[in-house]
Amino acid sequence: MSKKLIYFDLKGLGESLRYILHYGGIQFEDVRISHSEWPTKKNEVPSPFGKLPVLVDGDRILNQSMAIARYLGRGLDLVPADPWDEAAVDAVILTLNDLMASTSGVFREQDAAKKEALKKELVDETIPFYFTRFQNILKENNGHIGKKLTWADFVFVGVVELIEEFLQVNIQGNYPAVKELVNKIHNLPGVKEHIANRK
Template identity: 50%
Template sequence: MAKKLHYFQLNGLAESIRYILHYAGEKFEDVRYERSAWPIQSVKETLPYGQLPLYEEGNKSLNQSLAIARYVASKTGLLPSDPWQQAVLDAAVFNIYDFWGKCLAYIKETDATKKMAIKKEILEEHVPYYFSRFEKELKMNNGYFGGKLTWADFILIGIIETANLFFDVTIEKNFPTIVALVKTIQALPGVKQYISTRKPYTV
């Protein structure tokens, strides 16, 4: 069945999905739109909520990055079968997306002074707040959110790499367990190969 992932030429909300698909060895069409050309009305009109990412499998399609990531993860052993464990990981990804919400405020702000103030707040307050908690959770669970590699770990790295691109920093640098997890995922079979061939992202 043909698989397609539509998103921008950016890591953003799709890179964790791309990583999972590459790790799984899935063949998929990685459809990318240039942000400078967006909105492409003819594409936007076909999207259920006018936004990307969108994942297609045969004649079925799915929006919402977390729903897509969770689904593709479930097909490759990255989602535990125990409902409690699933809920713990769901909570982890929502916590990660709460942090992403802070980053979004920065990305969307157009006033340069306000933008700098948001960046300062993120780097000085939100990163320590969220990342110390992620670090603690990972440390307690063998270096992963769920005791072994799961989709939640992929969600974290996708958001970290995107935040680092926008803020031009290494936000995880003071959190050794997170640094180790990022390195582990970047070195996974499939993922490593994909990273070595992907076109660099710019903002």
């Protein structure tokens, strides 16, 4: 069935899905919408809640980046077979979502001084709180989120890149196990070529 990933022309929440698709050698159309096109395209794009990314798979449409990653991962042996192991990687990614939710205030805040104070709290407290724990999980699992390579590793790397880019913070420099996982994913077959060719 033909597949289409629709997202903005940036890495954001879409890049980890592109990594999985390229890693799996899955043929797909990488549809990218610019921010200037979005107001007019918003009503045309087949997105059930008006947000991107969405995966169009034949005549089916799936929203929510993590659901898409998990769905793609199942066909590529990237979902743990054991129910406990499966739930354990879900839990890490849902925790990563909690962290992402706590970064949103920085983007919404209009007052420059308040914005800076929120960013400082994130950098000094929230990010170390979460990433110390994420790094421990990686160390316990030989460098992965779960006991083997899963969809969650791809999503984790995508979110690390997103946070680093949008908040201009250095996570990989402070958490070597995170940097190792980023390098591992970047060097997987398919992903490596995608990164070498991307703009």
